[in-house]
Amino acid sequence: MITFKIEKDGEEFHTWSPELPGCHTHGRTIKEAMDNLKDAIHLYLEVKMEDEIAHQSLEFAL
Numbered sequence: 361m362i363t364f365k366i367e368k369d370g371e372e373f374h375t376w377s378p379e380l381p382g383c384h385t386h387g388r389t390i391k392e393a394m395d396n397l398k399d400a401i402h403l404y405l406e407v408k409m410e411d412e413i414a415h416q417s418l419e420f421a422l
Contacts, residue, residue, distance in 0.1 A: 364397055366390065380404050 366375045369386060373393035376384040383404045387393030 362401060364394075366393060377401060 362377050362379055364375055364377050366373055368374075372386045372388055373390050374384065374386050375393040375397040377397070380401065383397075383400050385393065385396040385400045387396050
């Protein structure tokens with residue numbers, strides 16, 4: 361399960377997922393911040409999967 365946190369940060373909202381280090385974003389509204397976090401999580405997981413595939417490919421080649 362992926363959880364999220366949201367807090368007011370000045371005039372904006374800061375959102376992040378504690379399970380995904382470095383996966384932080386913000387928005388002017390809660391909805392915008394959550395939409396941005398959804399995009400950030402998708403990108404984070406896509407990059408992690410690509411890294412894992414590349415790593416597995418290297419192990420297989422050796």
